Amino acid sequence: MKIELLLILPLLTIFFNCSNTTTNNYEIQSPNSSNRIVIKLNDAVPEYSVYHNDVPVITPSKLGIALRSQPDFSQGLEITDAVQSSFDETWEQPWGVQRLIRNHYNELRLTLVTTAEPRRKLVVVFRAFDDGVAFRYEFPEQGHLNDFVIMDELTEFNLPADNESWWIGAYQWNRYEYLYEHTPVSSVGKSHTPFTMQTADGLCLSIHEAALTDYASMTLENRGGNSLKCDLVPWAEGDKVRAAAPHVSPWRTIQIADKPGDLITSYLILNLNEPSRITDTNWIQPGKYVGIWWGMHIGTFTWGSGDKHGANNANVKRYIDFAAEHGFPGVLVEGWNTGWDGDWVANGNIFSFTEAHPDFDLPELSRYAAEKGVRIIGHHETSKGIGNYETQVEAAFQLYQDYGINTVKTGYVGHGQNIQRYENGEPTDHLEWHHGQYMVNHYRKVTELAARYGIMLDVHEPIKDTGIRRTWPNLMTREGARGQEFNAWSEDGGNSPDHTTTIPFTRCLAGPFDFTPGIFDLHFTEAGRPANRVSTTLAKQLALYLTIYSPLHMAADLPENYTGQPAFEFIKMVPTDWERTEVLNAAISQYLIIARRDRHSADWFLGSITDESPRNFQVALTFLEPGRTYRATIYADGPHADWDTNPYAVTIFEQEVTSATVLSLKLAPGGGQAIRFTPTD
Amino acid sequence: MKIELLLILPLLTIFFNCSNTTTNNYEIQSPNSSNRIVIKLNDAVPEYSVYHNDVPVITPSKLGIALRSQPDFSQGLEITDAVQSSFDETWEQPWGVQRLIRNHYNELRLTLVTTAEPRRKLVVVFRAFDDGVAFRYEFPEQGHLNDFVIMDELTEFNLPADNESWWIGAYQWNRYEYLYEHTPVSSVGKSHTPFTMQTADGLCLSIHEAALTDYASMTLENRGGNSLKCDLVPWAEGDKVRAAAPHVSPWRTIQIADKPGDLITSYLILNLNEPSRITDTNWIQPGKYVGIWWGMHIGTFTWGSGDKHGANNANVKRYIDFAAEHGFPGVLVEGWNTGWDGDWVANGNIFSFTEAHPDFDLPELSRYAAEKGVRIIGHHETSKGIGNYETQVEAAFQLYQDYGINTVKTGYVGHGQNIQRYENGEPTDHLEWHHGQYMVNHYRKVTELAARYGIMLDVHEPIKDTGIRRTWPNLMTREGARGQEFNAWSEDGGNSPDHTTTIPFTRCLAGPFDFTPGIFDLHFTEAGRPANRVSTTLAKQLALYLTIYSPLHMAADLPENYTGQPAFEFIKMVPTDWERTEVLNAAISQYLIIARRDRHSADWFLGSITDESPRNFQVALTFLEPGRTYRATIYADGPHADWDTNPYAVTIFEQEVTSATVLSLKLAPGGGQAIRFTPTD
Helix, strand or coil: CCCEECCCCCCCCCCCCCCCCCCCCCEEEECCCCCEEEEEECEEEEEEEECCCCCCEEEEEEECEEEECCEECCCCCCEEEEEEEEEEEECCCCCCCEEEEEEECCCEEEEECCCCCCCCEEEEEEEECEEEEEEEECCCCEEEEEEEEEEEEEEEEEEECCEEEEEEEECCCCCCCCEEEEEEHCCCCCCCCEEEEEEECCEEEEEECCCCCCCCCEEEEEECCEEEEEEEECCCCCCCEEEEEEECEEEEEEEECCCHHHEEEHHHHHHHCCCCCCCCCCCCCEEEEEEHHHHHHCCCEEECCCCECCHHHHHHHHHHHHHHHHHHHHHHEECCCCCCCCCCCCCHHCCCCCEECCCCHHHHHHHHHHHHHCEEEEECCCCCCCCHHHHHHHHHHHHHHHCCCEEEEECCCCCCCCEEEEEEEEEEEECCCCCHHHHHHHHHHHHHHHHHHHCCEEECCCCCCCCHCCCCCEEEEEEECCCHHHHHHHCCCCCCHHHHHHHHHCCCHHHCCCCCCCCCCCCCCHHCCCCCCCCCCCHHHHHHHHHCCCCCECCCCCCHHCCCCCCCCHHCCCCCCCEEEEEEEEEEECCEEEEEECCCCEEEEEEECCCCEEEEEEECCCCCCCCCCCCEEEEEEEECCCCCCCCEEHHHHHEEEECCCCCEEEEEEEEEEEEEEEEEC | CCCEEEEECCCCCCCCCCCCCCCCEEEEECCCCEEEEEEEEEEEEEEEEEEEEEEEEEEEECEEECCCCCEEEECCCEEEEEEEEEEEEECCCCCCCCCCCEEEEEEEEEEEEEEECCCCCCEEEEEEEEEEEEEECCCCCCCECCCEEEEECCCCCECCCCCCCECCCCCCCCCCCCCCCEEEEHHHEECCEEEEEECCCCCCCEEEEEEECCCCCEEEEECCCCCCEEECCCCCCCCCCCEEECECCCEEEEECCCCHHHHHHHHHHHHCCCCCCCCCCCCCCEEEEEEEHHHHHHHEEEEECCCCCCHHHHHHHHHHHHHHHHHCEEEEEECCCCCCCCCCCCHHHHCCCCCEECCCCHHHHHHHHHHCCCCCEEEEEECEEEHHHHHHHHHHHHHHHHHCCHHHHEECCCCCCCCEEEEEEEEEEEEEECCCCHHHHHEEEEEEHHHHHHCCEEECCCCCCCCHHHHCEEEEEECCCCCCCHHHHHCCCCCCCHHHHHHHHHHHHHEEEECCCCCCCCHHHHHHHCCCCCCCCCCHHHHHHHHHCCECCCCCCCCCHHCCCCCCHHHHHHHCCCCEEEEEEEEEECEEEEEEEEECCCCCEEEEEEEECCCCEEEECCCCCCCCCCEEEEEEEECCEECCCECEEEEEEEEEECCCCCCEEEECCCEEEEEEECCCC
């Protein structure tokens, strides 16, 4: 629903010297003037700089595009046109961390033309927001630019100082599944985005992209010192982007925040995406789920058939019963289809997406689920066999639709650049990176097809989120980082205590993350893997439902591990759709205290987590409605709780509070706290 | 041995207008003036054209290099220096198709400098030979060019007309193992080189490269019409070449011949390589070999252990006995090492290169071979596990050296871009194309290491030959095209009759090819594969020892298939090292008649092959020494011979001839003829 729209107006309040041909300087400021972009031609090469309250954030950095077999848009350019405008709109998300979002920016469109004949045109569009800046390249339709291949995007992000940074390496496994590095920018190699930084003065920055569509994913390369450069993930043959004019690049975004929490509540990425292409979004419903999944990771179940086959009728019914009893709308079932008995890691083409194991009766189970008010969540693991999946995906969605399944988890397991390309109806021997243009387009194609079949998606091993959920809100959540399962089997001992305090400021700036929290048996002794465990306290597992946002949030542990656990009540009650979000206190990779108001009630929830350090906080509950009394149900680390030595100690208690209350929070090492606030009047 | 060297002299006979700044045209002619390169700046963009006897061969075509994050060498260039020189030298090959080779060219070095500051330099060096032209880029040491990344080489090959062409697609399996396409240039997609063409006027052209060193392999891309462009095989991350100044590109070569046979006897590629880095080449000895190999392809043996394990002591001794009896110096043994019992196709890292199967006793077998005057030829199959190989290769060469093995066949089986990269002592999840800079460097590293251990190499699934054997003459031969084994198992029915009449004009222009001819059981009925066979006559199998050059040539069939076969005598007597080579008659992909003189006797040999068409030729034996009488031992297609219906009919007869004799050759469909000429006086 569109709430408010100011028409695009000439903006008189910003400084704008389009006609100043002597310096060739152009400038655009954000509505509150805090952020400013300056663009100039330096010896006919375009450069931009960014200032925050007149402090340089980005020093002069080149812009440009290198084309294949055509003169580049990198030098010999002049500016022939500059158009300014302003935009202010508040729009409503169908679901998310914040129902109403204001999209307020000033825009400058610069037309760059090559001085050499044929005089070809490139438009660079800059937008200045109060929470950051963005720009993108547009390739207008023109006589001398039809099909083209981008060999390199020359965009630089030069920094005035060697900022602290948090990042994950690109071109490794290439599935974003790493613990974050914490180094000065000068020690960065090649990094994925979001790329988060903090300056010596405490200013917080995140470089990312928005609206990644029919283009290669941007990674960042450090080329020495404090200079980062856009490094597009290539096609197998080395091309970066294959396109035809008119075409646009994704937005290059720099979020700018005076404190870490403001990065989390910046909606700049969403604002740079197009409005929803799905008109009726009523069928798109966030919710929690349980499922046959964690058991595979800890060795209780198998995906393939046999004695431990998880997806057998009796076990699925047991999970459906559990979901119905505790109010979870979804039951994920992995390993239901044929293919898992073969060497699917080596060959994803052996999967069928419509044929079930003999002990999985889809018609009966979907009937049984419906009777209990629950839905099965479907599962498609491609294991990099893209051709095989593309030939089957429509029939597979049709099958699910026929049986009332409206959510599907997809997976793209595989290391390195091992996506098998699909061309002219056949798989080829070409392997593609997960994150090049080919896969960007594949993921989008599947999203659009899913929308046609009324299916919500939870994409594992995805392309990173760049706000596409605004345009395709059936793309609910993604993995795209180290999730809970790394605790089960990773050789480095799982996720360190500061992993969950880092991702809210890095991966989660991109969008929802299906981390699958809620493990209660932190040592999952059944699996017989003594070295592996979950490195949090139990209370922190609860807090993760707040500190990580996912519209589809899993209660990941085995049903039997929730039995008789009072803390399970918190998982049952925590919402997945929010009216608004406020960050109360935060330090990147150290701690986070976040409050969110339920979208469908007056309840507030608070989540707080810490890294290995124990911490005490005084939190003023000013976010609560003044004058009302709330009952706070508090799930706190218990006496002597410690993620390492005493993780299960949890204290659950109640307390009356108002907006004037200052609450004491005591977090154990690797601990957390989760609170529900319910009005009592 | 250096035979003759003219000092580099100012060359006064060529037209040269370095000082002509009004047209900015530069020109260099070949010594006999038949070939001419014209270079000019077109709006500050360098272009070259090539003429053969004043007929345009290459119309104006761009030159240039696109760099990453630095201004390109593609426009805004001026020529600041032009230096001409001439060179004439005759040098001796340690082995090959021609002992003495004349290297005679005129050279023009143009220094291009960017007009924009910092004024950076690129040198383009042009050489005009009587058999073609070549040029390369040099990146001199300079203040403003240290480390750099080539994102695209802009070299074009624009053709004045839509020439006939013969080519194999790049970016497919990517191992060069295809039947050749025969299309107009306008129908080419992406092609490997050598890329062979014939114009409407009959002029023959081949585009290739020479001295491919620390650079990406060049493929050609058709960008519409008659325009080809250099398309460098990328690194996994899309970079094309990573280098630091000073650096040089390989030579881009265009061989130009008035008739097809002159392409075969052009030594331009070798001439553009550096002289041997191995001082004492006496240990490098061409020769023929038999081996435990074809049996694996037709199902008689297995690489892995078990009943049919080929590399067992008894079987190896049987092959050694056979080699000793018939005068073959080498016995190839594949499947001797551990790893073959695992899923080596999926995982090359399971190979050991020093540990033998228990039924293969290397000390005893090498002792036994030495006693019989035979050497085992070692075998290293990496199956794309480069890291695994690099950690073991030195120990593996040491082991072979310890047991007197001085020849190793290496293999790099694997489809698509699936070479597992090795970095900092560990395999990574990065997959590389077979033919990018990473593997170019790997192949070279192994070659240099082999030289240190006195080991000759026969590389299968190699990087294409670009004349490196001049610099590293221990790199004897390579596969790099569809060899004999495709007849055994390929799903398309094997190599068509015109495959062997095409490769002398395409693949073999690059260098020696270990095709493994000499199959006598053309239907290899033991294998139980009724659809597969060898599509030649038996006589054509003999002729292949002449029409395909390899310094290591195999007698590929099972020993038992040679027993009692008089035609086997030809395989026993045919040399692998030649004093000189003459092509007597040839049409690309249709037929070839070639004569070669033994390097170590006065004998001449003649090989002649045809495609599916039967052909009769009259051949004047003018290559024989005048005044001498020779006994010709002729292995011809027999009565009614036909590759399809009657392939085994072979007629062996003798005839006295002189240089005045005109010999009648009658070739059956898919047939051939092989002749030895021995002086009788």
